[in-house]
Amino acid sequence: MFENKNKYLADEVATQPLRNPVSGETHKAARAYRLQRVRQQLKAVDCAAILLYDPVNIRYATDTSNMQVWTLHNYARYALVFADGPVVLFEFHNCEHLHQGNELLDEIRPAINWSYFGAGSRIGEKALAWADDIQAVIRQHAGDKVRLAVDKVDLEGLDLLREAGLTLIEGHSLMEQARRIKSPAELELMRWTIAVCERGIQRMHGALRPGMTENELWAWLHYENVRHGGEWIETRLLASGPRTNPWMQESSDRVMQEGEIVCFDTDLIGPYGYCADISRAWTVGHVSPSTEQRKLYRLAHEQVQHNMALLRPGLSHREFVEQSWDIPPAYWHNRYCCVVHGVGLVDEYPALAHKGADWASSGYDGVFEENMVLCVESYIGEQGGKEGIKLEQQVLITANGCEALSRYPWQTDWL
Structure with a gap:
């Protein structure tokens, strides 16, 4: 797809949609593996079942999707x-009817919405009906007074389930552990999402012109995601010129000027619900960078490459962080929030704090394993500086180290 020296396919070629290479059998294998992972985690902690409200967890366990963003804040399924x-x-x-043909589902029942939006002044009544319904299903399939994991639910619901004799276990961490290790079929789905994301990045690169707004540029990523069957984008992290420092400013109607830095972080939830989380940086108009821009880019690239080279199965989180790239003091204040983080359907466990005081306050240990997928992060921008550079690479931990899942090129002529 990509030519050498960061030159891309002609616009008329790039406008053609990509062909989805994922077979139905691969999709079925991924969903069966994920359900098996959930059940393994339940058995490991002696739980009869898990009650899922987080739409990402529901997607992982059941491969069903319905109004994913809306149900993040409306507990309607x-x-x-x-x-x-x-x-x-x-x-x-x-x-x-949305789930016809989904072989994972044994039963579909109507949800009882007892949030204020759905129930209004009848919350108490609806919550009681909901708890009775949950109890009846659990009693039918697992008996009375069992251990039930729950990923999230409102306080009143938890109390009602406990009053019914259920022992409740925190379930969100259980799901994060289940989602941690990817199967070969899952990786095929993820590679397809990354290909879709890279097509969106390619369209942004080709469209980038002085005089356009950040929002106009960002729209191309959404366009390519949606037309290839993708779902949503979790953030709007694209900024140009002085809005690149400090990082975390979302795209705006600012008009971009030639020679300015533009950086972005895709955070894209694509086909089959998988995430492509990639960051790159260019100059507006694709002109040669200034000496300062080149320096920032070189440091950010060096951080990503150094930390990628460390990753391998069996390495502990603590060991990795201790060996991670030393951020120069001038850029420490504006450092990114983590060194690496997991990724699957969305950003996932683990998210590792930087060394030193960050690790002391927020670090936690663990071990990297084969078939974990991670995003290696960098932000380099001096406190009070004019611009900054955000880079990120999505990688797979293999038996021999790590493999870059994104093939989108770096600005190698800036290094």
């Missing part, structure tokens, strides 16, 4: 997954 028993989806009003 949920699922019960049993360690030894059925998968029961409680779906939004009249949406059962």
